[in-house]
Amino acid sequence: MARIKQIIFSDFFDTLTNGALVLFAYWYIYKVTRDQSYISLLGLISMIATLFTFVGGYLSDKVNKVYLLKTVVGIRVLNTILGLVIYHLFDDPILSVMVTVVINSVLNIVYSPLTESIVPSIVHGKEDLITANSWVSIANQLSSVLSAGLSAIFIFFGNVSIGLVLSLVLYVLSYLLITRLSTETKAGKNVDVTSLVTKDTNKFLVGMKIIRKNFLISVIVPVALVTNFCFWTVWLLMPKLSIDVFSGFTYMYNSIDLSFTVGSILGAFAVNVKHKGKKTFTARNFPYFLLLQGLMILLIGLFSLQNSEVFGIVGVVISWLGYGICNSVGSILYFSTVQLSVPSNHIGMVIGAILTIFSLANPIAAITSAPLSHITTTPIIIFSLGTVMMLASVPVFF
Numbered sequence: 181m182a183r184i185k186q187i188i189f190s191d192f193f194d195t196l197t198n199g200a201l202v203l204f205a206y207w208y209i210y211k212v213t214r215d216q217s218y219i220s221l222l223g224l225i226s227m228i229a230t231l232f233t234f235v236g237g238y239l240s241d242k243v244n245k246v247y248l249l250k251t252v253v254g255i256r257v258l259n260t261i262l263g264l265v266i267y268h269l270f271d272d273p274i275l276s277v278m279v280t281v282v283i284n285s286v287l288n289i290v291y292s293p294l295t296e297s298i299v300p301s302i303v304h305g306k307e308d309l310i311t312a313n314s315w316v317s318i319a320n321q322l323s324s325v326l327s328a329g330l331s332a333i334f335i336f337f338g339n340v341s342i343g344l345v346l347s348l349v350l351y352v353l354s355y356l357l358i359t360r361l362s363t364e365t366k367a368g369k370n371v372d373v374t375s376l377v378t379k380d381t382n383k384f385l386v387g388m389k390i391i392r393k394n395f396l397i398s399v400i401v402p403v404a405l406v407t408n409f410c411f412w413t414v415w416l417l418m419p420k421l422s423i424d425v426f427s428g429f430t431y432m433y434n435s436i437d438l439s440f441t442v443g444s445i446l447g448a449f450a451v452n453v454k455h456k457g458k459k460t461f462t463a464r465n466f467p468y469f470l471l472l473q474g475l476m477i478l479l480i481g482l483f484s485l486q487n488s489e490v491f492g493i494v495g496v497v498i499s500w501l502g503y504g505i506c507n508s509v510g511s512i513l514y515f516s517t518v519q520l521s522v523p524s525n526h527i528g529m530v531i532g533a534i535l536t537i538f539s540l541a542n543p544i545a546a547i548t549s550a551p552l553s554h555i556t557t558t559p560i561i562i563f564s565l566g567t568v569m570m571l572a573s574v575p576v577f578f
Contacts, residue, residue, distance in 0.1 A: 183302055183361060184315070187249070190357035191295050192319045194253060197350040198284055199327030202226075204334035204343050205281045207433050209274055210419040216553040222278065223416045223546035226285040231539055236290035237297070245298045246361055252291050253355045259283045260348040264341065273340035280344065321445055328438035332431050390522055390530050397518055397530070399576065405541045406572040407473065410565040411507075412545035413552065414477055421496075421558045425484050429493055439497045443504020450505070451512050463517040467576040469510035474569030476503035481563025 209218045240248060263280035267273055299316060334343040390397075422432040429435075476499045483495030515531065522530050552561050 184299060186357050186361055187246075187295075187298060187302070188315050188319050190249075190253065190354045191316075192323050193350050193354040193357070194256065194291075195320065195323040196327050196330060197347050197354070198256075198288075199324065200330035200334060201277075201284070201343065201347050202281055203327065203331035203433065203437055205277045206419045207331070207335055207422070208277060208338070208340060208343075211423050212274060214423075216417070216420055216550045218274070218278070219416055219419055220546050220548075220550040222281060223412070223549070224543055225282050226288075227412070227539070227542040227546050229285045229289050230292075230542070231536070232289050233293050237293035239290055240294040240297050245294060246302075246358070248290065248294055249298060250355070250358055250361070252287055252294065253351065253358065255287060256284060257348065257351045257355055259287070260344055260351055263344045264348070267341050267344065276344065277340050280347075324441045325438065325445075328434045328441065331437070332434040335430060335434065390533075397521065397534070400514060401534070401537055403470070403572050403576055404538050407470070407569050408538055408541040409545045409548075410474075410477065410569045410572075412542050413549050414480070414562050414565055416546060416549040417553065417558050417561065420553060421484060421562070424558060426489060426493055426496075428489050432493060432496075435493075435497050436500050439501040440504040443501040444508040445504075446501075447505040447508025448512065451509055463513055466510060466513045466517070467573060469506045469513065470573040470576055471570055472506040473503055473510065474566050474571075474573055476500070476506060476566070477569055478563055478566025481559045481561070481566055484559035484562065 205222065206219055209222070210216070259280055262283075263276045266279060267276035270276075295316075330346075334346065337343065418436055419433055422429075422436065426432040479499040480496050480503075483492045483499060486492040486495065518530060518534065555561070
């Protein structure tokens with residue numbers, strides 16, 4: 181477990197820093213430029229990168245996982261140094277923070293699947309694996325919550341150079357935690373990437389066929405595309421909303437991220453501790469949680485229109501908390517239903533296909549957020565997208 185803890189703590193500092201840096205970059209770039217196009221570009225690159233995580237999965241199977249983890253974290257350190265060099269050499273804070281965030285997004289193609297697969301390659305025995313996974317889950321939740329607090333520190337200084345220096349210290353700490361870790365892990369198979377891409381494509385197509393034939397699953401696909409598009413469009417408009425509408429509260433963006441994260445944790449916790457005999461968390465009630473997600477987005481737009489800034493701030497933060505709860509519960513109910521409605525030997529293929537399809541809306545949302553911001557005010561856009569989400573959920577009731 182000592183080796184596992186080294187990896188978990190390293191991942192904690194890496195995830196914490198990466199999340200805080202992204203939040204700070206979005207806030208800072210919009211504050212300086214007041215141009216949603218930059219936020220759209222960063223969001224687009226990040227979302228496109230997630231579509232290629234299967235490549236990172238293949239690489240993590242082909243290369244020694246501990247060695248690969250050291251390499252990725254080491255590149256993060258060098259990337260942050262590069263950001264500082266650009267800042268001081270060209271005196272261009274926006275370019276420096278954008279380059280740093282973009283390269284980190286590309287690194288996540290490898291880092292995300294690698295951290296999910298490295299634990300089973302090191303632990304021995306089922307009990308150790310369960311214990312290790314519980315530690316990983318706790319660390320991920322803590323890093324998600326604390327990243328909002330760390331980004332608030334970055335925003336407090338409001339300086340890209342200070343933000344990158346603090347990030348560099350934490351990335352170096354992350355690297356040092358694993359630098360002495362032995363690379364002797366369970367040997368990975370020598371993988372033919374071309375063959376794996378072909379197999380993965382075939383599995384995706386098989387998953388698509390199962391989805392098309394299963395009405396319970398297929399009916400949600402168009403609805404999920406609409407809701408994902410609306411959510412990501414709204415999320416990418418949050419820096420603009422925080423600065424343009426709630427300029428009196430510097431840490432509005434951090435509060436939004438924190439409330440959404442805490443809501444997601446509370447939703448998962450509520451499902452996990454449900455009492456027997458309760459009928460709240462069942463597949464039959466999934467449409468209500470989907471409808472409530474749209475309602476929460478609508479309320480965010482509505483509270484943003486209030487004349488009282490304090491009332492608006494409290495309303496938006498609570499609405500994001502509510503959205504996090506409903507989204508978390510809805511996701512658990514839907515994927516539990518999927519797992520129960522398809523043969524066990526097809527679950528991986530079906531979920532893989534579903535996640536790929538759902539992700540298709542994300543880059544479109546990133547592209548759309550900029551032109552939408554020129555049409556009308558941000559609260560009206562958010563209110564409208566919330567209405568669309570609510571209307572999209574109606575067919576699921578039938």
